[in-house]
Amino acid sequence: MAFEPPQRLVRALGETQRNGADGAEGTGGACDWLDKLPVLAQHAVDLRELTVERVQAPGGRSSLVVLVRQADGTPTVLKLAPERARPESERAALAHWGGRGAVQLLNPGDAQGVLLLERLHPDLSVRSLPEAKALLEAAGTLRRLWVEPPAGQLFETVAERTGRQAEAMRASASGDAEVVALVDAALAAREELLAGPPEERLLHGTFRQSKVLAGERMPWLAVGPDPVVGECAFDLARLVRDRVEDLIASPSGSTTTRRRVKRLAESLDLDQERLRGWTLFRAVESGVRARRVGRAQDAELLLEFAGWL
Numbered sequence: 027m028a029f030e031p032p033q034r035l036v037r038a039l040g041e042t043q044r045n046g047a048d049g050a051e052g053t054g055g056a057c058d059w060l061d062k063l064p065v066l067a068q069h070a071v072d073l074r075e076l077t078v079e080r081v082q083a084p085g086g087r088s089s090l091v092v093l094v095r096q097a098d099g100t101p102t103v104l105k106l107a108p109e110r111a112r113p114e115s116e117r118a119a120l121a122h123w124g125g126r127g128a129v130q131l132l133n134p135g136d137a138q139g140v141l142l143l144e145r146l147h148p149d150l151s152v153r154s155l156p157e158a159k160a161l162l163e164a165a166g167t168l169r170r171l172w173v174e175p176p177a178g179q180l181f182e183t184v185a186e187r188t189g190r191q192a193e194a195m196r197a198s199a200s201g202d203a204e205v206v207a208l209v210d211a212a213l214a215a216r217e218e219l220l221a222g223p224p225e226e227r228l229l230h231g232t233f234r235q236s237k238v239l240a241g242e243r244m245p246w247l248a249v250g251p252d253p254v255v256g257e258c259a260f261d262l263a264r265l266v267r268d269r270v271e272d273l274i275a276s277p278s279g280s281t282t283t284r285r286r287v288k289r290l291a292e293s294l295d296l297d298q299e300r301l302r303g304w305t306l307f308r309a310v311e312s313g314v315r316a317r318r319v320g321r322a323q324d325a326e327l328l329l330e331f332a333g334w335l
Contacts, residue, residue, distance in 0.1 A: 029067035029081060031060060031090055038087035041319040059108035063090060067106055070140050076104060082148050086250060093148065101145040102132060112252060113139045118179050119228060119253035127170030128248045146239040152246055153235040157269060160235050161286070164265055165293055167238050167246050172227040175255050181228065184256025185220055191311045192216060198318045205314065208332050212310035215303040229254050229261040235268045259296050263304035266290060267331055274327050280334040306335040
């Protein structure tokens with residue numbers, strides 16, 4: 027079959043190529059990888075003797091996900107990602123979790139950039155649940171992932187990742203006093219948080235409701251990590267702003283946000299102020315990045331949300 031990449035992936039890699047969206051290294055080859063993707067995908071399928079069902083669409087923003095079956099008929103998922111998406115870091119984290127709270131990795135020693143994963147229900151995420159239930163299930167899934175990092179495995183740290191992001195934020199925050207003030211507040215919060223971090227754990231890195239899919243082995247399992255080592259509040263911070271468009275549309279959005287910070291922190295035994303600080307930093311960073319790549323509506327929502335914190 028023809029492996030046509032979903033438009034969401036094409037747009038996202040185009041943004042990355044033009045803007046170095048999160049300050050990550052290795053962005054220059056993103057579009058080269060996209061050009062080679064049909065050949066890479068066909069080779070990966072042929073080498074593993076897989077039968078293709080379909081390309082998952084709209085799919086993710088950093089990888090091609092293909093629903094396949096192994097030679098014995100077992101339904102699985104083939105995932106291909108460029109180097110900038112850090113697929114080998116994802117492989118190492120999934121292998122370390124061993125299916126506990128996360129999708130099971132089926133090819134731990136395979137070729138770079140190619141992951142073979144257990145099949146979950148790709149169109150059924152925890153986001154389909156009512157909001158309160160979704161947050162509860164997502165938080166419970168996340169807790170299972172917070173384990174000691176594997177010995178000798180060099181994952182990126184929260185300090186390193188947010189350091190790159192901070193540089194990009196400083197470079198982009200100009201010409202708008204309100205945005206500059208939010209960036210200054212976010213950077214100050216980061217400095218304070220890094221000055222005295224709690225015990226470090228292996229974190230998912232990009233956790234949110236849409237990253238938790240229904241499974242057969244367990245009701246809910248996390249997918250698509252961009253793992254990082256650091257404090258747990260950093261990981262939970264992205265979950266705080268889930269369904270941000272609904273929060274912004276609500277007359278009580280700011281109150282709901284502060285209540286959500288409190289409840290999530292208490293449910294996972296985390297410091298509320300540290301969760302608030304990382305939520306501020308991550309919301310401002312995402313808002314400034316969206317602004318930089320021309321997603322004006324996303325930027326407006328995220329920066330208004332950040333202003334409530």
